[in-house]
Amino acid sequence: MKPGLKRSNAPIFWSLFGAGGMLSALFGPALVFITGIAVPFGFILPADAMSYPKMLAFAQNFIGKGFILAVIALFLWFAAHRIFHSLHEVGIHAGVGAKLICYGSAFVATVISVVVLLGLGF
């Protein structure tokens, strides 16, 4: 075995990326359809399906909070990882700066989501 091997901390980011990728593949298209087409056009779903009181109630429910957090945070971790690695692939050898911007924005958005969701009460 080669000497001086350092364990990579990639599994943390890779797991978040994997979870976000799976979730976005499963829920992404449906979310685009519901929030972007079905509700605004009153197509299949009633136009008030996402009215403020209904969404507030959803965000105040424990399971609703979990869903919103997962959809926002994991999608962002997925995107951050994908963008960071794509930069590398197109020849922009992103260093610590790009890493901070990519993963940092996902981290900040995760913290904001948690704070806002908890602030909405139960």
Place this chain on the structure above:
Amino acid sequence: MTENLKIIEIEVLRYNPESDREPHLEVYKVPFSDDMSVLQGAQYIKDNFDGSLTFRWSCRMAICGSCGMMINGIPKLSCETFLRDYYPNRIRLEAMHHFPIEKDLVVDLSGFIEKLESIQPYIIPKEPRSLEQGEYLQSPKQFSDYIQFTSCINCTLCYAACPQFGLNPDFIGPGAIALLHRYNMDSRDGAAAERMELVASEEGVFHCSAVGYCSEVCPKHVDPANAVNINKTNAARDYFLRFLSPKGGSK
């Protein structure tokens, strides 16, 4: 001999470290018959036009893994690629991408050989076994778990295909990881935890961004991309569960 033969233009990347500052292309007009491989085209050039043209080859039947090169930009074994499939267009031969060129189409594989050694590509038995205990028994199921990954011929076409290896030559790379997986999956082997140190390291599997081109160019259908990605899961499991494992996992 040449009367009924068609002529194909073969463009070859030439580099002589003793006289050239950088590689350059030279074109040769090679008469060929339908049964001639690209390797035979290169041999024709060496025999008839320029004896200094340098390339590796041995078996001529896609089993030794020596004659890999870039053929029109795609990593291929030149012995199983035929000139007729490119005629009447010009065909371009270059040394395998991502490796330092030694001379013409010959690349320096010492980095790959080091990686191959580092994965401990041999069975390390779970426990010592005396002759009286007899042979190791293996079920067809256990055999089928690893047999696919034994087909690697170390041609390194997967390395020439891998964009991540091209960006960072420290990456252990598809071929060596596929072989590492072959030994890990063997029921007689007990060194998966030892090899995990390498898999989970910064030179390990997480360099891979799942492009999958390695598996596409593999002439033996080893599917190294699959081996690498299975080991990402293994490394992630080891990362999070190492504190729960009775042995403490690898370092």
